Amino acid sequence: MKILVCISHVPDTTSKINFTEDNTKFDTNGVQFVINPNDEFGLTRAIWFKEKQGASVTVVNVGGSETEPTLRKALAIGADEAIRVNAEATDGFFVAKQLAKVVEDGDFDLIIAGRESIDYNGGMVPGMLASLTNANFINTCIGLEVNGDTATATREIDGGKETLKTSLPLVIGAQKGLVEESDLRIPNMRGIMMARKKQLTVLEPVEANQETKAVQFEKPAPKGEVKLISPDNVDELVNLLHNEAKVI
């Protein structure tokens, strides 16, 4: 089984978020980047398939050379090879088009992408990629087994779980549950050393339109002042909740 794991290079969740260029661009100054957590759950499951079922694992990212450390980490964790499509990831459609080309050229059986990246939370790429490559698609996947050409996937649905059977090729949208946080791999020294010798191929992008464009980003309003009310003064609390906050 040939697995492709799509990796986004995203700001660490503890980063301070700021925008530049008239609030149209994310300010990367001083920001630490990590593997998108939803992708990392998928990558960890892919490595499991590699170790238990002899699958090969390729990781791919659409981005500039600054994203290579993230791919190198994926190689250190255990992916066999990496591909970087040398283009700025401008919108979901553009990225899906680039990934579709990689999927077609590489003849992959299983494509794992995070259900969304935690930077822009677009959530479009996995579905578009399945459509562009005529693959089956299961989103918000919290369990995946593959037996020959048949995949059994579990999805999270409102108030419960749904188990589906489908055939490869398959695109899944990965999330926590596919593996747990405690299953995530920390690269060990052996892995880091081996990653030095693994192939990281840089491909030029295929022509694709950017179908959406960021007009403006707005940060949430800062938290207001906290009003402390004495526990004895319930009337004042009710008054403020009713007349000022207007929540009761």
Place this chain on the structure above:
Amino acid sequence: MKPDLFEAPDYFNIDDLLSEEHKLVRDAARSWVKREISPIIEEYAQKAEFPKQIINGLAEIGAFGPYIPEEYGGAGLDQISYGLIMQEIERGDSGVRSTASVQSSLVMYPIWKYGSEEQRQKYLPKLATGEFMGCFGLTEPDHGSNPGGMITNFKDKGDHYLLNGAKMWISNAPFADIAIVWAKNEEGRIHGLIVERGMEGFSTPETHNKWSLRASSTGELIFDNVQVPKTNLLPGKSGLGAPLGCLDSARYGIAWGAIGAAMDCYDTALRYAKERIQFDKPIAATQLQQKKLAEMLTEITKAQLMALRLGQLKNENKATTAQISMAKRNNVDMALKIAREARQVLGGMGITGEYSIMRHMMNLESVITYEGTHDIHLLITGADITGMPAFK
């Protein structure tokens, strides 16, 4: 123990000066410490026990001999990577870092630099995986800052050496499989010997009741007519310069490690000060707390730059003993002062095991003493700049 919410301060974007691999190695060690050390370290420190189960993990993140060449089981990394690993481990605990420092710089380093090819092949790969743990015997009960006065000695008995004497304050001694022991021959020349556990007359009693490095195992090495095979002598170098060469490597690691302890104290104090409300506002909004926090970050930043530059020099084989002394002295002192200030920011909470600060503070009292005391390092700098040694 509170969950480990550590965020590393990098006020001058020093990360931009590191390579991709440096950051990969550092971040792996950081993640490992968060997952494997932070949740357990307080308990082990309180019960004064070394958590032996972490040995395998330490080996996996490359904490044992990261700069030893790959052919001997090391990772073949540079000195900055070594420093960063030490920094991250000491961010967790100085005692755990001590175990890794000893294994790397005081056991693997002398075997690699001064050992025979047979000794390298026999010991280094097993030390790199943690299958063998080592310790280093230089200090004696009556010879600390003056190791050249040691009385531990060995006599040539034809087919073996006969070793007698005692060493004190030896990290890892109680569980070590091998000891690198420095002893004088009949002419009074210092040589290194590899002493293995199980050799008759060799014992390693544990030192109890420490208030510092409680999660690290410390002991004595006692040699009572120990017969050491002649093949266990390190042939490559003799004289006091041989053990001091090892100490240069270990002190270099400590100069980085202390930054880790300081970063943890600063980060804890900053987070606490922002959350702790007194007089209706966070104490972080008060000038006295801001002075403490701002000075801490300034000192950490200076120490980071010093360590990084020292690492560059070390990579080029240009770092001098005196430069390493200055960095060790400055950075450990910096960390100890920050631990004390950070403890005050936390008020009474700072003395509990719920936070790491007091443990770091107590650990650093050892770190400022071992591998050359604070005062001795000052004299090393003094001797270097004046040309007039003032040790005695």
